[in-house]
Amino acid sequence: xxGIDMAEVLNYDIEDLETDxxxxxxxxxxxxxxxxxxxxxxxxxxxxxxxxxxxxxxQAADSGFIHVNDKPVKSNYKVRPGDVITLMxxxxxxxxxxVAEDIPLDIVYEDDALMVIxxxxxxxxxxxxxxxxxxxxxxxxxxxxxxESFDANDPEVGLVHRIDKDTSGLLVVAKTADAKSAxxxxxxxxxxxxxxxxxxxxxxxxDEGTIExxxxxxxxxxxxxxxxxxxxxxxxxAVTHYRVIERFGYTTLVECxxxxxxxxxIRAHMKHIGHPLFADATYGGEQVLRGQRSSTYKxxxxxxFKLCPxxxxxxxxxxxxxxxxxxQMDFDSEWPDDFSQLIAKWRxxxxxxxxxxxxx
Numbered sequence: 584x585x586g587i588d589m590a591e592v593l594n595y596d597i598e599d600l601e602t603d604x605x606x607x608x609x610x611x612x613x614x615x616x617x618x619x620x621x622x623x624x625x626x627x628x629x630x631x632x633x634x635x636x637x638x639x640x641x642q643a644a645d646s647g648f649i650h651v652n653d654k655p656v657k658s659n660y661k662v663r664p665g666d667v668i669t670l671m672x673x674x675x676x677x678x679x680x681x682v683a684e685d686i687p688l689d690i691v692y693e694d695d696a697l698m699v700i701x702x703x704x705x706x707x708x709x710x711x712x713x714x715x716x717x718x719x720x721x722x723x724x725x726x727x728x729x730x731e732s733f734d735a736n737d738p739e740v741g742l743v744h745r746i747d748k749d750t751s752g753l754l755v756v757a758k759t760a761d762a763k764s765a766x767x768x769x770x771x772x773x774x775x776x777x778x779x780x781x782x783x784x785x786x787x788x789x790d791e792g793t794i795e796x797x798x799x800x801x802x803x804x805x806x807x808x809x810x811x812x813x814x815x816x817x818x819x820x821a822v823t824h825y826r827v828i829e830r831f832g833y834t835t836l837v838e839c840x841x842x843x844x845x846x847x848x849i850r851a852h853m854k855h856i857g858h859p860l861f862a863d864a865t866y867g868g869e870q871v872l873r874g875q876r877s878s879t880y881k882x883x884x885x886x887x888f889k890l891c892p893x894x895x896x897x898x899x900x901x902x903x904x905x906x907x908x909x910x911q912m913d914f915d916s917e918w919p920d921d922f923s924q925l926i927a928k929w930r931x932x933x934x935x936x937x938x939x940x941x942x943x
């Protein structure tokens with residue numbers, strides 16, 4: 584066996600690096616040696632990692648969370664030389680107790696199995712060092728405090744995926760273990776649908792496109808992520824599809840659809856192609872990157888920064904199959920006020936200009 588690539592444990596003291604839904608689960612990747620003799624996969628994995636019980640690994644297989652060469656297998660599958668195994672397990676209970684707090688939530692849908700929340704910008708989704716209170720899961724714990732079957736400290740329920748503190752928009756929370764398992768499987772198999780709206784610097788050449796590049800922590804700045812070549816062997820594969828919605832000359836409103844869910848994926852990918860998100864200080868978007876040198880234009884940009892003092896990114900749509908009914912669930916959300924006012928500001932600006940104005 585070449586080795587086990589354990590997903591890095593979430594570093595909560597850097598709250599910006601909180602997004603990757605893989606952080607909510609333990610992820611392994613195992614490449615089987617060419618000299619390996621056939622053996623049951625549950626036995627093989629349990630022997631390679633004594634910290635995991637064989638029963639827990641069997642449960643993961645039963646839930647569809649063990650894949651060999653990108654296909655789900657049962658616990659009695661016999662591993663073969665050259666197999667590539669991926670495995671997902673719930674993380675253990677949190678070290679820090681989650682306290683219920685009476686914090687308002689914008690709940691767009693709720694039933695016995697799950698709730699879909701439109702998160703406001705500025706709210707961390709989960710407690711950690713430096714953010715023990717005031718998080719979305721603290722608010723969820725309060726909202727569900729009378730539900731005996733829900734324990735916010737139990738990793739088998741709760742968050743299925745995450746969005747950054749300063750990103751607004753939709754996310755789903757599982758109220759039961761069965762719901763989290765079923766939803767987690769959909770994220771694992773990439774069958775969910777998520778789209779974001781973002782305002783980026785610059786005028787994109789193409790009306791639509793795909794960005795593919797591995798994402799890993801930037802070795803020069805631990806607060807941000809960096810994109811590496813897909814064949815570099817560094818980081819995790821990430822794919823973002825984008826489509827232009829509206830052009831404002833010096834900025835562009837785009838829809839981004841995630842094929843994967845990596846930390847800062849959209850922010851890092853757009854930076855990588857030369858179009859960082861507007862007002863995204865972590866990736867250089869808080870500077871005047873396009874446009875005129877006039878004091879009037881600079882004042883306009885500063886007013887825009889004041890209107891939306893965070894990365895201009897909103898998780899607009901979310902789609903998945905309901906874990907109990909099997910029905911397709913699709914949700915759409917309105918832009919929050921800061922994002923809406925920012926776009927209105929740019930529409931007003933472009934209406935008073937000509938195309939020649941945007942020559943850079």
